[in-house]
Amino acid sequence: xxxxxxxxxxxxxxxxxxxxxxxxxxxxxxxxxxxxxxxxxxxxxxxxxxxxxxxxxxxxxxxxxxxxxxxxxxxxxxxxxxxxxxxxxxxxxxxxxxxxxxxxxxxxxxxxxxxxxxxxxxxxxxxxxxxxxxxxxxxxxxxxxxxxxxxxxxxxxxxxxxxxxxxxxxxxxxxxxxxxxxxxxxxxxxxxxxxxxxxxxxxxxxxxxxxxxxxxxxxxxxxxxxxxxxxxxxxxxxxxxxxxxxxxxxxxxxxxxxxxxxxxxxxxxxxxxxxxx
Numbered sequence: 169x170x171x172x173x174x175x176x177x178x179x180x181x182x183x184x185x186x187x188x189x190x191x192x193x194x195x196x197x198x199x200x201x202x203x204x205x206x207x208x209x210x211x212x213x214x215x216x217x218x219x220x221x222x223x224x225x226x227x228x229x230x231x232x233x234x235x236x237x238x239x240x241x242x243x244x245x246x247x248x249x250x251x252x253x254x255x256x257x258x259x260x261x262x263x264x265x266x267x268x269x270x271x272x273x274x275x276x277x278x279x280x281x282x283x284x285x286x287x288x289x290x291x292x293x294x295x296x297x298x299x300x301x302x303x304x305x306x307x308x309x310x311x312x313x314x315x316x317x318x319x320x321x322x323x324x325x326x327x328x329x330x331x332x333x334x335x336x337x338x339x340x341x342x343x344x345x346x347x348x349x350x351x352x353x354x355x356x357x358x359x360x361x362x363x364x365x366x367x368x369x370x371x372x373x374x375x376x377x378x379x380x381x382x383x384x385x386x387x388x389x390x391x392x393x394x395x396x397x398x399x400x401x402x403x404x405x406x407x408x409x410x411x412x413x414x415x416x417x418x419x420x421x422x423x424x425x426x427x428x429x430x431x432x433x434x435x436x437x438x439x440x441x442x443x444x445x
Contacts, residue, residue, distance in 0.1 A: 172275045174204035174339075175254030179211050179244035180262045186217040187298045188263040188385070194301050196260060197227055201271040204258075206230045207248045212238030242351035242359040249345055257345070261336040265296065265304055265383035274339045277377050285344050286367055288337040289377035290315045296385045304383060314384065316376040323374045327364065328416040329407070329423040333374060335360035337382045344372060357399055358406045365410050400431040 176196055180189060196206055206229050213219055213234075222232050233247060249257065256278060260266060270289075277287060292311040296304045316332055317323050326332035338360075349366050351359040367374070407424040410416070430436055 172203065172256065172278060173254040174201075174256050174258050174271055174274065175248075175252035176204055176206045176258050176260050176271075177209075177245055177248040177252065178206070178260045178262055179209040179241050179248075180213055180218065181211040181238055182213055182215050182218070184218065184262045185298065186215070186221060188296070189218060190221060191296075191301045191304070192260065192262050192264055192266075193225065193230075195266040195268075196271075197230075198268060198301075199266065199271045200269050201275055202229075204229060204271060205252070205254060207252060208232045209244035209247055210234045211240070211244045212236065240353070241357070242353050242355070245359075246350040246353075249350060252342075255342055257340045257342065259336050259338045261385075263296075263385045264336055265301065265385075267305070267308075267381050267383070270381040273377060273379060273381055277375075278339070278341070281375055283373055284320075284375035285372040286333065286338060286340050286364070287375040287377060288316060288333040288335075288339070289382060290380040291334055291337055291382040291384045292380050293384050293386045295387045296383065297387075308380075308383065311383070313380050315378070315380075318376045318378055320374050323376065324368060324414070327368065328411055328414060328420045330427065331361055331364070333360075333364060333376060334382070334384070336384065355402060355406055358403050361403075361406050361410065365413060368414060397432050400428050403431070404428040 178192070206227070208222070208230065210222060210232055233251070235244070256274065258271070258274060273289070281287070291314050292308050293314055294304065294307060294311040314334065316334060317326055323332040344367065347370065349363070352362045355362050404424050404427070408421065411420045411424065
């Protein structure tokens with residue numbers, strides 16, 4: 169089991185708080201499974217506290233790639249994809265938290281499900297604020313759990329109207345990238361949807377771990393980013409692309425438009441919480 173090597177991919181930009189970043193990095197370095205490399209892309213970071221923290225990291229498993237300009241998440245992840253050496257590519261956002269057993273569960277699942285190429289997991293939704301790693305982990309029992317279908321067929325059905333794999337929780341086998349597929353650079357913060365579409369079109373198999381292995385930081389700022397009209401409109405156009413390419417119908421187009429309308433109204437958070445519950 170220890171022969172499986174993981175490559176953790178994280179992109180960091182100036183919008184991340186140093187407390188959140190340290191907490192996210194610690195949640196990876198403190199994993200129960202230790203056979204991994206941790207590649208961090210510094211996406212035009214100029215904040216001194218973030219840059220100083222990069223220099224403070226002494227763990228030999230960590231490698232930082234620096235860029236003088238901000239190129240965006242998709243560009244940074246593609247840069248990591250071209251350099252990672254592990255058997256499985258694992259995502260991690262710079263303001264979230266991985267549960268201590270996340271990597272071990274990923275390895276266990278990959279060995280038990282050798283035909284699954286791309287898989288995520290359930291996750292906790294929590295406004296983590298600036299609490300310590302231990303404090304955030306202790307609050308999981310009170311957090312909402314976001315779950316996703318576990319079977320490929322159900323994941324594909326849901327994908328016609330919404331994402332059915334959580335991007336920050338995803339793990340992707342190395343051979344999936346051998347076909348030269350990367351995150352698209354033209355989508356407005358919706359690069360994961362179009363990457364999943366490319367995989368579906370090539371008959372790659374999806375799955376999800378039913379256990380929550382990740383804490384997704386959902387604050388007021390997160391909500392504001394999601395209800396941005398340009399972002400919501402871009403999401404709708406990308407969903408239309410999914411529907412047309414995967415053979416969806418009028419019902420799915422109507423759902424995509426309904427999601428757009430709900431996202432830009434004051435009812436977004438209420439509807440989102442109702443769906444999670």
